[in-house]
Structures are given as C-alpha cells and as structure tokens.
Amino acid sequence: MLSYTLKRIFQLIPVLLGMTFIVSMLIRAIPGNPAQVILGQQATAEAVQALTEKLGLDKPWYIQYIDYLKGILTGDLGESFRTHAPVVEEIWPYLAATVELAVFAMIIAIFIGINAGIVSAWFQNSWFDYIAMVLALVGVSMPIFWLGLLGQWGFALELNWLPTTGRESVRDPVNAITNFYIIDTIIQGEWGQLKEVIRHLILPGLSLATIPMAIIARMTRSSMLEVMRSDYIRTAKAKGQKMFFVIYKHALKNAFIPVLTIIGLQLGLLLGGAILTETIFAWPGIGRYIYDAIGFRDYPVIQSGILVVAFIFVMINLIVDLLYSFIDPRIKYD
Amino acid sequence: MANPARNIDELETTDPKQTRGPWREAWYEFKKNKIAVVGFCIVLFFILLAIFAPWIAKEGINAQETADRLLPPSAEYWLGTDDFGRDILSRIIYGARISLWVGFSAVIGSVIVGSILGIIAGYYGRWVDTIISRFFDIMLAFPSILLAIAIVAVLGPSLQNALIAIAIINVPNFGRLIRSKVLSIKEDEYITAAKGIGMRDIRILFSHILPNSMAPVIVQGTLAIATAILEAAALGFLGLGAQPPSPEWGKMLADSKDYLQSAPWTMIFPGLAIMLTVLGFNLMGDGLRDAMDPKMKS
Amino acid sequence: MKLKNTKSLLGMLLLFVALMLAACSGGDDDNASTDANDSDGGDDVSSDEDSTGGILVFARGGDSTSLDPSRTTEGETFKVTKNIYESIVTFEEGGTEIVPKLAHDWEISEDSLTYTFFLEEGVTFHDGTDFNADAVVKNFERWAAGDADTFPYYNSMFGGFEGDEGHVIESVKAEDDYTVVFKLKRPQAPFLKNLAMDMFSIASPTAIEKYGDDDFERNPVGTGPFKFVEWKPNDSITIERYDDYWVDGLPKMDKVVFRSIPDNSARLNALLAGEVDLADGINPSDAAAIQDNADLQLIERPSMNVGYLGLTVTREPFDNKLVRQAMNHAIDKQSIIDTFFAGYATPAVNPMPPSIEGYNDEIEGYEYDPEKAKELLEEAGYGDGFEMELWAMPVPRPYMPDGQKVAELMQKDLADVGITAEIVSHEWATYLDLASKGEADAFLLGWTGDNGDPDNFLYVLLDEDNIGSNNYTYYKNDKMHDLFIEAQTVTDQSKRNELYKEAQVIINEEAPWVPLAHSTPLLGAVEGLSGLVPHPTGSDLLSNVEVDRE
Secondary structure, X not given: OHHHHHHHHHHHHHHHHHHHHHHHHHHHHOOOOHHHXXXXXXXXXXXXXXHHHHOOOOOOHHHHHHHHHHHHHOOOOOEOOOOOOEHHHHHHHHHHHHHHHXXXXXHHHXXXXXXXXXXXXXXXXXXXXXXXXXXXXXXXOOOHHHHHHHHHHHHHHHOOOOOOOOOOOOOOOOOOOOOOHHHHHHHOOOHHHHHHHHHHHHHHHHHHHHHHHHHHHHHHHHHHHHHHHOHHHHHHHHOOOOHHHHHHHHHHHHHHHHHHHHHHHXXXXXXXXOHHHHHHOOOOOHHHHHHHHHHHOOHHHHHHXXXXXXXXXXXXXXXXXXXXXXXXXXXOOO | OOOHHHHHHHHOOOOHHHHOOOHHHHHHHHHHOHHHHHHHHHHHHHHHHHHOHHHHOOOOOOOOOHHHOOOOOOOOOXXXXXXXXXXXXXXXXXXXXXXXXXXXXXXXXXXXXXXXXXXXXXXXXXXXXXXXXXXXXXXXXXXXXXXXXXXXXXXXXXXXXXHHHHHHHHHHHHHHHHHHHHHHHHOOHHHHHHHHOOOOHHHHHHHHHHHHHHHHHHHHHHHHHHHHHHHHHHHHHOOOOOOOOOOOHHHHHHHHHXXXXXXXXXXXXXXXXXXXXXXXXXXXXXXXXXXXXXXXXX | OHHHHHHHHHHXXXXXXXXXXXXXXXXXXXXXXXXXXXXXXXXXXXXXXXXXXXXXXXXXXXXXXXXXXXHXXXXXXXXXHHHHOEOOEEEOOOOOOEEEOOEEEEXXXXXXXXXXXXXXXXXXXXXXXXOOHHHHHHHHHHHXXXXXXXXXXXXXXXOOOOOOOXXXXXXXXXXXXXXEEEEEOOOOOOHHHHHHOHHHOEOOHHHHHHHHHHHHXXXXXXXXXXEEEEEEOOOEEEEEEXXXXXXXXXXXXXXXXXXXXXXXXXXXXXXXXXXXXXXXOOOHHHXXXXXXXXXXXXXXXXXXXXXXXXXXXXXOOOOOHHHHHHHHHHOOHHHHHHHHOOOOEEEOOOOOOOOOOOOOOOXXXXXXXXXXXXXXXXXXOOXXXXXXXXXXXXXXXXXXXXXXXXXXXXXXXXXXXXXXXXXXXXXXXXXXXXXXXXXXXXXXXEEEOOOOOHHHOHHHHHOHHXXXXXXXXXXXXXXXXXXXXXXXXXXXXXXXXXXXXXXXXXXXXXXXXXXXXXXXXXXXXXXOEEOOOOOOOOOXXXXXXXXXXX
C-alpha cells in the first residue's frame, strides 16, 4: 500500500512538470505583450519596452521557463505582473471561494443524489422512479450556465428569495480568517452572517450540483438494485429486521464507491470548470481568477493558477484511488 | 463542463468479444430500449431541423427588424424576437446546424487523432506507450474548459477554432480507450496467429484491431458529441466561439443575459434547445451502450 | 469503521439540510428578525434601518489593480482612490474646470514657468502624518525618480522622468511649510489639468516608506474623506469615514463598499434586487427598466468620450480617402444610437466631444447617405464594393456598450452600399495588440478623456507620434502634427482653440475615422440616494453622497 502510494506520487511529477511546460508554451503563443496590456492604452512605447525588460519577457522562452521552474522548486509561484503581489498569497482567497462552492455543491449532490437513487430503487418502476430518473437524465444534459441564468431569473429576480450575486451580504461583510466563509462565520459566532453566506451559496451551488447529483442518483440506484437482489439482504430479511432500514444502510455503504468516483472526477472539474457559474454569479473564484489572468496576459498567475488547480485535481484522484481499497478490500493494488 | 457520463463509462471496461459482429442484434436491442429510442428521435428531430432549415425557418434570419425588438412569443413569432427583432425560432433552427456540425466534427477529429495515438501506444508499447500515455495524463489533469479557453486565445475566437479546441481537449479520452482496446486485443489468439502467418502490422490494425474497437468508440463518441455541444455553447457564451451574426445557441444565451427580466424568452429557448439536443445524444449513447454491450446493462 | 463512516456521513448531511432549510426560510422574514447581527441580505431595501450614515454599496465592472493611483492607468482603480487620496488641485464637480483642493490658492508666473501653490493647513493623512509642502515634494521626487513602467501616467503627462530631455518639471521645492513651488523647463499648457488628475494624488510619505512601493499598493494612505479598510480581491474593497477629515461634516456615509460584478447584466440584477445602492456601467438598454422602477433612479454621467470606427489608412482600400469618406456616408449613426445606446448618446462629428474647449462646431460632418457613399465608391474605383474585416470590441466600454451588436448593425449598413464586412473579434488584449500593429481593416474603439483637454483626444488618438500606441489608424499628417505641437506649448487659450479647430477640419476632410457617438454613461441608484454628481472622467467623489432609506 505504502509503496503503491509512493509510486503514484512519483508518477505525478512528470505529469505536473509536463503541464507547466505546455502551459508556458501555450500562453506565450497568445498574441499580446503583457507589458502593453498592463500599462494599458495610455502607455508610451518606451514604457512598454522598459517593462518588458523588467519582467524578463525579452529573454528566450526556455530561460523564462527555467527561471519559473526554479521558483516553483523553492515554493515561489511568482509575482503577479498586474498587481505585483506574490501569487502564493493572492491565490488563496480565490481558491477558498471556489473550494467552498464546490464542496457545498458536492454535498447537495451527494445528499439528494444518494437518497433519490435509493428511493428510486426501492420503489422501482413507480412514478417516483420514473420522474427521478428522467430528471437525472435531464440533469446530466444540463448546460449549467443556462440553469444558473434560470435560477437567477426565477429565484432572485422574480421571486426575490435569494441574492443574485456574490458570496456575502456586503452590508455586513464577513471577517475573513480562513476565507471559507461558512467556517469563518461559525468560529466567530456570526449566525446572521452564516445565514447570508448560505443564502448566497444556494443558487450557484445548486447549478454546479446538478450534474454530479444526477450521476450519483443513477449510480446509486443501480448499485442499490444489485444489493436488493443479493443473498445478504435476504438473510437480513430472514432475521426480521426492518427492511427499509437494512437496505438503506447497505445501500449507503455501497453508494460510497460511486460517490467517491464522482467526487474524484467532478470536484476537480468543478474547481477549474466553474468559470461560467462564477461569471454569472460574480463569484470571486479561482476559475475567473485564471480566466481574467489570461485576459491580462498575467503569465505567473496563469501558470501557477493552472498548476495549483491541476495539483489539487490529481491529488484528489490519488486519494480517491487509495480510498477505494480502504473501503472495499476486494480492490487491490500491487 | 465535461460530460460526466463519459467519465463513468471509462470505468466500466467493455469486453470486445461481445461486440463482435452482431450489429443487427445490437439494433434490435436498441429498439427495445424505449428511452434510447426517444433519444434517437430527439437527435433525428434536430438533424432534420438542421437539414431542412432553409425550408422551415423564416427567410433572412439575420435580417434586422428593429421595430420588432424583444417581442414576446406570439402567433407571428412563436418563440419571440431578440434584441435585433430577429425571429428566435428561426435562429434556433439554424443554430441546430452549427451545434450539430461542431458536435460531430469535433468528435470525429478527436476520434481520429485519439485512435492514431492510442493504436501507436497500445501496439508498440514500451517507451512510445509511456510517452503517449503520460501525454494523455497531462491533458487530463488540465481543467478542460481552461485549456479550451487558452487554445482559443492562441488561435483567435471563431467557430472553427472553438471546434479545434474542443477536439483537442477530447483526444485523450479516445486515445486511452483505443489504447486499452488494442492492449486487450493484442493478446488474443487470432492476432498472435495473424502475426505468426506473417501479416503486416498495418493489415492487422485495419482488419482486426480497428473493427474490434468500433463499438466502444461509437458509444463513447455519441456521448462525446453531447459534451462537445455543451462545450461549444460554453465557449460561445464566453464570446470565444461563433461570431455574430451567427445564431449559435451559446452566443444567443450570452446575448440574452441583458434581458433576463424584460425578455426571459430570449434566454429560455436557446438553453432549452441545447439541453434537448444534449439529452438526445446522452439517451442514445446510453441505449447504444446497453445494446452493443449487454454485459454492462445495469 | 464502515458503519461509523456511514453514520457520520448521514449526520453531516442532516446538519446540512437543516442549514439549507434555515437559510431558505430566511428569505422573507428579515423584518421580523431581532438578532442584532442579522443584517438584511438586501432582498428588501426598505428594511435597512439606518437613515444617516450607514453603508453605501457601489457595484462596478471590475476590481482595482492597485490602490496607488500613480502606478496604474486603469480606470477602476481611480474610482476607489479618488475617495482615499486628494490632489493639489482638482476638477470641479461634474466638469473639468480647475478648482482648489489641497492647495487653496496658486500663482502662475508671467512666463508660465513657475507655479506657486499655497496649501491647506491642518490636513492630516490617515496614518496621522501631517500634510505639508514637504509631503508634496516627496511625492513628486518619488515619481520623478521612477521609470516608465512604475509610473506610466507621470511619464506620459510630464514627458518622462528626471534626467530625460522631455521632462517638463525642472524642480519642486518647499518654500515654507505650506508653500510649494514648481519650476518648469518650458510652458506646458495643460499643466494644471495634469496636476488635477487622480494619478497625481498626494500619498503619505511615511506610509510609502513603511510599506515600500509594492505593498503600498495594498495599503493606501491619503488625506481623502475615506480611509482604507479591506480589500477582498475580485470581490470588494471597503473604505470607511476618516474622522479627522479636514472638511467639516464630510463624508456623509460611514462606509463605502465597492463591489466588482464584471457582468453588466448581473450588476443590474444586483441593483434590481436591492443588494447594491449604486451601480455604474448600466446598459443603455436597461435604462427604461430602471426608470420604470419606483425604487430606483437613473443618473447620467456627463459625456467626455467618443466611440468610433477606425479605418487603418495603411490598408487597402482604406488608403483611399474617397473610400473612407464613403464609409462615413454609409453608416447610419442615428440608428446605432437609437438601438444600442437607447438614445443615450449624441452622434459624433469630430473626434472629441462638444463639451471640450476647442471643439469645432462649424464642421457639419457626413450625413447618412447610402447613395452618396455608392457614388464615392464608384469614383474611387470600388463600384462593385469590396470585402473587408470589421473588428468588433469583445468588451463593453462606456463609449461602446456592445461592440458586437454595433458591428452587426454596421454590417447591414455596409451591405446596403455593396461592402461585404465580416465581423471579427479577438480577445481584448489581442484586439488592442493587433489593432495597434495596424492589422485590422476597420475596428471599433473609443476613448474616455482623462483631463478634459483637446490634446488628450486629438494628439493622443490621431497624431503620428502615437502610431503604434493610441493612433491605431496609422493616419499621418505633417500639417496637423505641427498644429498639435504648437498647441502644446501655447498657453493662450483662444489661440490654442484656433489651432485645434484647424486640426479638426483636416481630420474631417481626411476621414481616418467614422466618429460614431459621444455616449452618456449611465448609473443606476436606489431612490433615496442623493449628493452624487457624476464626473465625466468616470471616477466619482462620494463624500457628499447620502442614502435615505426610510
């Protein structure tokens, strides 16, 4: 187990290294001199030239790349061209905002998905089953930015139940400690703020949750159907335990594998792929941070931002793989 | 943005022997699956819309009638008009052409490139395999929408470049699939036999390996079209895809944001069109998987 | 272990559902809430109790890049720093006349080379440092010792840095505690206007020393009505009342929160939902919705901008003057303004807005006349029309709320005279980069004035010195260049105006642009908001603003 873990971690190094290389090539292929972009329309030619040299952009690309790698090895993710702040410091609030949203979405997805799946299987071929499964199919096919717009229109504008944009009530801002606002408000005992933070999470969270929710529901249902056919349930039944409770318990246990799979695949996608949701809901997350950085040609931010997201993604997948064997001893790795 | 259904399929490996030959049986199986048939009908519906668009839609989908701006659905404009006074229904009909074109061609592109890379990796193995597989790993570690955005930023925003970007980000999915098929087929007796009687690599590839990989590629491909349509819409929404006045659905959605409250129909219908098309392909893909690979039925 | 896992998962999920339910139900009973901490999420503006002071939430399109105004050229920064810092002199409310600020009076020598400023006494920076002549000197010394990439505006407004030949400022000296003397190497006509720009606001020398250049960008200290509190990147910047502000009774609000909501429609939605009190960058198409809403008011910003279609004169067929004139006749400005500016604009004739001194109102411009355009094309040898690329801006700007849609309308106008235009868009930075290299046939762009001087429009946008930067059309005219250079040093205003009027005649005849519109940028606010006088430069002083929320 340990050697397997180490081997996997070792394998990640060339992947991440290769990725930084591709990114650095790619961003330099985008037309537009960062110095010009940063200085803006007003800049004179000399100013642009001076800044180009100062940022080291006149050096050959491979020198720039090696310099960047050297920085990373010493834990330095570079300094934003635009704001002059170290990326390592700057990135955290953005990352926390997205992680909070993604985790929130995932919890909704897991909770509703598992329960819908179990109930569907339990009442197989009932109207509930049909509706739930049709909804799940629709959910998988949902353009989530459209769903976000629908939600904003319906629940925020027409009904006025939920806020349209942002993370918190700006009239009563959260005092950021960890930058996970739910945690921050709880440790400070700011219950009013906590409520606001959750209200702001609901619409973007539900949009992002749709796809994983639908997948989890479908996977849970099929694994549940298998459970119901197994000897094991028959035995439990023979022992006279209450059926639904038994099945619920076993189904939950069985649902762990699909849920883990989804977490592994989707959490990573949510981290980098929430750009559209972040745009619609003005969520100050990492997706927009990187997207804006592409617009500003802020090379250090793009490179390090993508690296951080990819790193989290591969780590989640690694952990998920390891958890498989933990939860289901039948899965073995050499 | 990636279609998760696709990712799950990867986990469920298919058995090649089951998919050999009996296409007819697969079709029969498919027909029995009502939901899949519904999906097929939806897809067919949009394909017909796309083909017959010039006859169904009103003339001059780009003609601007600024006097008729943002009219709600009515007898004259079934789905209302947009901010140029153009008929939304007609634009959606023409939009079907764009979305289907992007979906099909992007996926065909990724299948071709993915197959070549996958076959090379699987068939030759060793260091070639290591390099290609590692490359796939790198691609898959990218947040795919960001990668697509970066590619479009390099190439410049247009429908064609969005299509290329989508094709590129989907390559590793097919590459990996083909590679694993090749690996499992390679060890089969008849391939060993073919090699034994001196068949050339190329012939082995074309006469044995490729046909054997068809079924999973078709299944995956159908699901990938759904994803590609979503991705194209997402890029269009960000202004990185089709350019005006092209009636691309994602772009139509982006334009509708300004009229969310005053003219919600400009937002509702293009989104619905995207959702239905994607749903059609997903349902069909599910059905195909069940039909071509009965073992995987849940 | 497994069972435990299951249970804890279940427990977590239950807790979560409870929280969700609590949150959802919170939506409508805010008024009944008695919890002191429970601020209203903003569903309902009227439920906010405070009537004086309180918090103003200002939504805008982007985050600031820096809170040191001298280090950036980007407008979102100045919207905030305008309220934290003050300059020696400033623009009047809602206009560009020069009025006193940190200097209550000044004298200019006969030869226009010596400016003596008499500073306000009793002004302090937010960190307690006294404001005096020494502070002014230190700020200018800091800038003069800098370089073009650190202080880009200083470079372009004062002609370079210490030791550079073009540097206008000879010296800045403190004559006594509250008197500063600027000596110039040569007269500079817009010198006072330059000093009034937000970029040359005076910062606390002690704070700069304490934080260093880079950290000071995130820890601003000025003399303004508000002091800096917090910056949540890409989300919000909070400033609060400076209790020792030197003007009595100001500012009126306790706190101002600048929220960045990049999407125009999302910003409007936040305003409609009552989550913000004031929003800029309102789409002209949404103006009616705001006016119809009894809880909201529409505020118009005086126009000091121009939106135009640039024709790259080095590219065929726009190297032909007749073709350029034909383009001017072919485009129906009024219909563009009616459709996508919702009427909140005036058709442009010259490259600068009429509100600026030196505007030539004798020029009539090109009327919309497709027949005339066809004739001109015929004469130029393009009777069968031609194909061209029409570049559309991918981002909304006050001078061009929706470049893509304006381009679509133009496409139709051009088709009417036989020109086939293909709309091309690039990501914004690429767009500017390629256009500045002269790679666009015709491109939409615009400009918002920095200081209300004609030089800031005509010279910057159309002179040969600025080819490769802001003169995207590559238009070059020696006679016009001489006029501009002369006007930069002439300090007699009427003489200057004559020079600029002459230049406008040349521009009109040569037609390197199709000037489209001078738009009126729009803001939306809650009904109870008063005291806001929007400034044409786009950065607003909020010290007089108050919100009455009965």
